[in-house]
Amino acid sequence: MDAFNALVFVAAVYALTLVVALFVVVVVIALRRITADRPKAAAAEPSSPRREEASA
């Protein structure tokens, strides 16, 4: 493998890492929605006072 091919290779690795990381983000967001209680799920903004109150 020469330096140019190595650069192409790592560009692909980086892109794949980004894709997997975004997939984990999707998992986290889905999980938050699933595990939220109903009143929390109804809140439009996760950081709204209503959600914080419900969590507390």
Next chain:
Amino acid sequence: MIDQLARIFEGISSFGQMDLQTVAIRLALIFVGLLLVYLSAKEILDPLVLMPMGLAMALVNGAVLTIDGKLTNLFVDPLLSRPDDVLNGMQIFFLQPLFTLTFSNSLIACLVFMGIGVITDLDFLIARPLQSFLIAVAAELGSILTFPVAVALGFTPKEAAAIAIVGGADGPMVLFTSLELARHLFVPISVVAYVYLSITYAVYPYMIKLLVPKKMRGIVMDLRAVPRVSSRQKLAFAVLAGTVLSILFPVAAPLFASFFVGVMVKEADIPRYRKFLDEVVLTGSSFFLGFVLGALLSVSVVTDPRIVLIMFLGMLALLLSGIGGIIAGMVAYWLSKGKTNPLIGIAGVSCMPTTAKVAQKCAFQVNKRAVILPFAMGPSVAGVITTAIIAAIYVGLLR
């Protein structure tokens, strides 16, 4: 008479049996070992790993003796590979059982990871997953760009990947990748990584001061804006993320399993297990990690002429990752219209929790009200996971 004295004081007489260059390297290693102990004692470097490492380095290079006509020591021989030799080695070298049974199979990395999992705070990662992961991916710049540089310098792709992963600033991951891809370079890469990871605490603040304007460093972030995350959510994340990542990357499944089992123990609030993983497993594995790595640094192992290149590439990897993290922090600052302190970017360089602490320290120096540690923990934890992903991709593609 002289012969008898030479037999009694073999550590000294062994100098006479070496060429001048080897003697110089051996003396330098003793000096560096003592220096590491001194700097650790002064808390300039992280004493947890580097103090036992420094002591072992000094001792192993002092205690050279002749066995079967070969200059060696009684600590450990990492070059044994044949089963018979390993079995014999375990009767001779006192650290060989530890090396063979915990280093050769990456168990030590898994044990450290369990301990890291149990001290990990997932709140901000789950509250702000997108920001955390994007910063973490940007802070992997060193793990990526160092690879082609290493290839250009003559390393094989496997060796280049093992060296590049130093940019992930995650000790266990460096151990894992180098053991999987470049076992013959495992010692120099691991030692360089651990020494540099310790230095990041001293070097990154200067880099931050150079790249981030003072006004931005003191930005106060609103803790009330972070949504609360319940233990139940964190527990569910540990189980789900661990399972998903293990399905995606079976090759790194032991590391994911170790990390997320630590997180699970913490969030399930099982005090006895938590105490065990934190105080016994993490403490014990960090200690023996440092001690065995130091003992591995004998003169016969570090005479590889490429060690200077590995030192250069390790430094390059960490610097690039730091720069990537800071750039991501600046982008987060602009996107949030000045509400995000860009220093949280440096925390994306994993090395949990050191880089998050560095970010907090630099923010405090400018503004005593700037509490950013909880925010910095998000990218820091994401950095651990992202480094594991890159390591798994490297190992999966190159082994």
